[in-house]
Amino acid sequence: MAGELVLLDFWPSPFGMRSRIALAEKGIPYEYREEDLRNKSDLLLQMNPAHKKIPVLIHNGKPVCESVIQVQYIDEVWHDKAPLIPSDPYQRAVARFWVDFIDKKIYELGSKIWKTKGEEQANAKKEFIECLKLLEGELGDKTYFGGESLGYVDVALVPFYSWFYAYEKCGDFSIEAECPKMIAWVKRCMQKESVAKSLPDQEKVYEFILQLKKVFGI
């Protein structure tokens, strides 16, 4: 069933990390291909002509684009191994709601934290922490958002941890101080090989952000 599986990705992308984790959780072998976003490959442009973005998951030559859609696809095709999406329809809807929330808020607010200064940055930090606190509320006393095992929301959210150090340095604040439960959850996730191997080193991500800031004159 595996067939040929290729992931076009870019190492610091939290969206690419989602698919990496999903595939690793299910023990599915695939070929990882690093894209240079300043010099996109013909394959990327051919497989995602609408957006020209990574990640792209190519399965037997057919492309699946958008990380959230990829994770759902991976879960549907390899449904017998380490299911990520709840089987109960209501729990599934709850998980989808939170993944939608994460997609609407976390990346954008995080970007504002490293891209802006002054009042705009302060507002972004405040809202970012508020969002993490709402997520902490949803986590409650569970080990993972998915319960006893890693689930859809865990996979969607944990990649952003690799950017936390960069957000903290740029925004001069401590995420752990504000949201200790969130960091405790992150640490549990990082004990899983599928997560630890899929996330880049936080310091590397911070260096990458510093380079971007130089390039954009931020």
Added chain:
Amino acid sequence: MGEVKLVGTWVSPYTYRIKWALKLKGIAFNYIEEDLCNKSALLLQYNPIHKKVPVFFHGGKPICESMVIIEYIEEIWPHNPLLPTDPFERAMLRFWIKYAEDKGPSMWMVGEGQHKADQNSLEMLKIIEEKALGDKKFFGGDNISMLDIVLGLGHWLGGEKLLEAHKLHRLHVWLKNFKQVPVIKEDLPDLDAMLAYLRRQREMSPATH
């Protein structure tokens, strides 16, 4: 299986999506009209994060966000399917839904087609026509799919005239066919009445929502 309830507003295309999905599957439901200028305790209790309609209830349990609701409806009542069964075909449909949703209403605001934003929107409509619709009657083939429901937004934004003006012939025919489907036809807002209502709202309370 439990009572089905929908809290929405007659001016919102997002509310109509849910109504259409339920009606296409022949599911009985109670509808509660929400006054967006005076949000009810019910709404604020069940959608505290976004405070928006629609909110869907099944057996008392609330679900928010129109696409989350429709996926739930599809799972609970799989007859008259709105999604293909093949995982790759589903992924493609979901991709186009996200494509349209990310752009939202502004995809239809192509006006005279002179500004850059208009050009981008026009490009998107062309891509959707070419890649997602092709020569099919509906995006789902012979039957309505989730993507048809999502793109029904075109009705609210002067879809037919705009599609005709920009020679998007296939999308134009699609919208006409879509609005002729009985379940859709009997549940489309009167645009003039809607505009008048929105105008009155603005006059009454400048700071709405």
